[in-house]
Amino acid sequence: MEIILKEDIVNLGYKNDIITVKSGYGRNYLIPSGKAVIASPSAKKMLAEDLKQRAHKLEKVRKDAEELAAKLESVALTIATKVSSTGTIFGSVGNLQIAEELAKKGFEIDRKTITVKDAVKAVGAYTALVKLHKEISVEIPFEVVAE
Numbered sequence: 001m002e003i004i005l006k007e008d009i010v011n012l013g014y015k016n017d018i019i020t021v022k023s024g025y026g027r028n029y030l031i032p033s034g035k036a037v038i039a040s041p042s043a044k045k046m047l048a049e050d051l052k053q054r055a056h057k058l059e060k061v062r063k064d065a066e067e068l069a070a071k072l073e074s075v076a077l078t079i080a081t082k083v084s085s086t087g088t089i090f091g092s093v094g095n096l097q098i099a100e101e102l103a104k105k106g107f108e109i110d111r112k113t114i115t116v117k118d119a120v121k122a123v124g125a126y127t128a129l130v131k132l133h134k135e136i137s138v139e140i141p142f143e144v145v146a147e
Contacts, residue, residue, distance in 0.1 A: 001020065001021055001022070001023045001026045001027070001038070002018060002019070002020050002038070002039035003018070003019060003020075003021060003026050003030060003031070003036040003037065003038060003039055004016065004017070004018050004036060004037050004038075004039045004043055004044070004047055005017050005019065005030075005035065005036050006034065006035055006036055006037065007035055009030075009035060016047060016050070016051060018039050018044070018047070026038075061133065062133055062135070062136070065132040065133035065136045066133075066136060068107070068132055069132055069136050069137075069138045071107070072107065072130065072132075072138045072140060073138065075102070075105060075107070075140055076140075076141050076142070076143075077098065077101045077102070077105075077140060077141070077142035077143070078101075078142070078143050078145055079093055079097055079098070079101055079142055079143070079144050079145070080145050080146070080147040081093060081097070081144060081145075081146075081147055082146075082147050083123055083146040083147065087122055087123050087146075088121060088122050089120070089121050089122060089123070089144065092119060092120050092121050093116070093120040093126075093142075093144050094116060094120070095111045095112075095114035095115065095116060095128070096111050098111075098114050098116070098128050098140070098142060099111035099114055101142070102140075109130060109132075113130055113131045113132065114128055114129070114130050114131075115128065115129045115131070116128050116129075117129065120144060122144075123144050123145060123146060124143070124144060125141065125142075125143045125144075126141070126142055126143075126144065127139050127140065127141050127142070128140045128142060
């Protein structure tokens, strides 16, 4: 029996895969639980159309991410923070402060996509990694200075 999976199932397949399973497994478990549908010719046509539309959407998202990455290549940030007399920062600089500085420069980037490689607890130069897409990421240099 040919079916189209509606979700990922371990050891069976991924969402939108057309697979062959035993009739009882498909009729008694996968289809009633909503994890699959019968792969009729009309269902296959709908799947092909959905995949084609999703490919266009994903391509647009990827192009937008590439354009934003090209703009972010030339950005260098300077973050002013309160510092003790020995040069250590009160607290630390993290992705929230980097996202705020990027917002000041006109780039609205979610702070959850920003990762800082090292713990920033002293004045100096560091780099942050901004993951814009699953395949596209940009390193942004930033400098921490005394306020």
